[in-house]
Amino acid sequence: MSERSKTQTFLRIRWGRWLAASSLLIGALLYLYYLYPQQGTGPRQPIYFSHRVHAGVKQINCRFCHPFVDRSRNAGIPAVEKCFFCHEYIIPQHPQIVKEREHYESNTPVPWVQVYYVPDYVKFNHQPHILWGRLDCTNCHGPVQNMDRLQPVEFQMGFCIDCHQQKNAQIDCWLACHH
Ligand code: HEC
Ligand code: HEC
Ligand code: HEC
Numbered sequence: 001m002s003e004r005s006k007t008q009t010f011l012r013i014r015w016g017r018w019l020a021a022s023s024l025l026i027g028a029l030l031y032l033y034y035l036y037p038q039q040g041t042g043p044r045q046p047i048y049f050s051h052r053v054h055a056g057v058k059q060i061n062c063r064f065c066h067p068f069v070d071r072s073r074n075a076g077i078p079a080v081e082k083c084f085f086c087h088e089y090i091i092p093q094h095p096q097i098v099k100e101r102e103h104y105e106s107n108t109p110v111p112w113v114q115v116y117y118v119p120d121y122v123k124f125n126h127q128p129h130i131l132w133g134r135l136d137c138t139n140c141h142g143p144v145q146n147m148d149r150l151q152p153v154e155f156q157m158g159f160c161i162d163c164h165q166q167k168n169a170q171i172d173c174w175l176a177c178h179h
């Protein structure tokens, strides 16, 4: 074999391996994509709950599911019962709803993964923001109604201060916001 055809064979083998490896990789990605269609946004939730479907497409009001937002510190995550308000009748055979029903019947809350955080030393209260500040949920949480899975955010202090300055809310934060 001449030097040149040796190199060619070598290149062909390398090329072949590369192709094989990359098609394996693409195959694996496609497989994962179909297996976990919501992968790649926020943390995976125990039930594939989609804000896009509920708050976006079906236009269910945020407060139907998060009713305490103008009355307390926390907006509240809906209890399982609330899902069956609708899912008793709507797609009750859907595998995710069947899973939800197991929680309902065994009276165990769904262990939803928390997505939005403030550092431990910050106390945040929804009430003044919604009642007096008249802010929209999207001001802080982004376009939740377009997201299948919520993207995690840790709110840093700059986030609070910037908006407080813009809106002339108090920035005397050391007393008001920290424990
Ligand atoms: C001024 C910013 C701001 C606005 C406006 C806001 N949120 Fe929040 N929200 C936060 C922050 C900060 C946290 C994290 C709080 C924590 O970790 O203690 C949070 C957490 C939450 C949580 C999870 C924890 C909980 O409170 O139960 C829900 C649900 C929520 N928000 C819903 C809403 C809804 C619905 C609206 C609109 C009606 C809204 N938020 C408006 C800043 C905001
Ligand atoms: C006010 C009514 C209502 C409530 C409350 C409700 N849903 Fe739904 N949900 C719907 C509707 C409508 C659909 C769309 C059904 C369809 O596509 O035919 C849906 C679809 C779904 C789907 C399938 C999503 C998809 O990919 O198509 C899941 C899973 C689901 N809901 C879970 C939940 C969970 C979990 C809760 C409770 C936290 C809940 N839902 C509360 C009305 C509701
Ligand atoms: C049908 C019920 C339903 C509706 C309507 C709904 N949510 Fe939720 N929301 C949930 C459930 C269930 C969770 C917990 C699972 C998750 O994080 O996706 C949640 C979680 C959240 C969280 C994150 C809480 C955390 O873990 O930190 C925020 C913020 C939030 N919702 C805001 C909104 C906003 C804003 C709207 C309106 C645009 C809205 N939600 C409409 C059911 C609902």
Ligand code: HEC
Binding pocket: 118, 122, 123, 124, 125, 128, 129, 132, 133, 134, 135, 139, 140, 155, 159, 160, 161, 163, 164, 167, 168, 169, 170, 176, 177
């Ligand atoms: C998008 C704008 C915005 C963001 C972000 C924001 N705030 Fe506010 N905040 C306001 C407005 C507006 C008010 C209401 C001021 C009023 O009219 O009393 C308010 C009120 C408050 C109050 C009550 C003050 C009082 O007068 O009693 C506290 C405490 C507070 N915010 C803390 C925080 C913290 C902590 C964060 C960050 C995690 C934060 N805020 C993020 C706009 C914002």
